[in-house]
Amino acid sequence: MDSKKVKTRLKKYWEGKSNLNEENELKSHFLHAPDGADPDHEYFTYLNKKSTQNPLDDQFDDEILKLIDKNKQSRKLKNNVIKYWYVAASLALVISVSIIFKDKFIKVNKVENVVEMDTYKDPDKAFEETKRALLLLSSKLNQSSVYAAQFSKFEEHQNNLKQN
Numbered sequence: 001m002d003s004k005k006v007k008t009r010l011k012k013y014w015e016g017k018s019n020l021n022e023e024n025e026l027k028s029h030f031l032h033a034p035d036g037a038d039p040d041h042e043y044f045t046y047l048n049k050k051s052t053q054n055p056l057d058d059q060f061d062d063e064i065l066k067l068i069d070k071n072k073q074s075r076k077l078k079n080n081v082i083k084y085w086y087v088a089a090s091l092a093l094v095i096s097v098s099i100i101f102k103d104k105f106i107k108v109n110k111v112e113n114v115v116e117m118d119t120y121k122d123p124d125k126a127f128e129e130t131k132r133a134l135l136l137l138s139s140k141l142n143q144s145s146v147y148a149a150q151f152s153k154f155e156e157h158q159n160n161l162k163q164n
Helices: 003-015 020-032 041-052 058-100 123-163
Strands: none
Touching (some): 020 041
């Protein structure tokens, strides 16, 4: 094969546009070409050498098929485990929702013990006792207003310092 034809076929080969016949012609050309004549010579001689060797035998096929079968079995186990997790999660969800909303679904009459008894039988005595309790509360509230006045003085002085 002449050098122009080899160059055009190499260009097509490296661009990925060559067909199988052209690739075989290139391999046979470089098989018969002298060493070092072309930079691609070593590549094509390597391809020729590897195409004649058959490193894989029937044992390799058997091992690959066994690995594929193991992979299928492990996937089945994983799928079963995932299905059980989905069932467990859905049951947990149903149980938790039923616990939360049980009062709405199941009506239970709750009896509350309400004591409806007055402390004092005499209304005037009850009024006096209430009046006394309210006066005690107001006196305690009045004492806290003294402290509030001190806070307002503190705030005034603080504002004066900020302005200066």
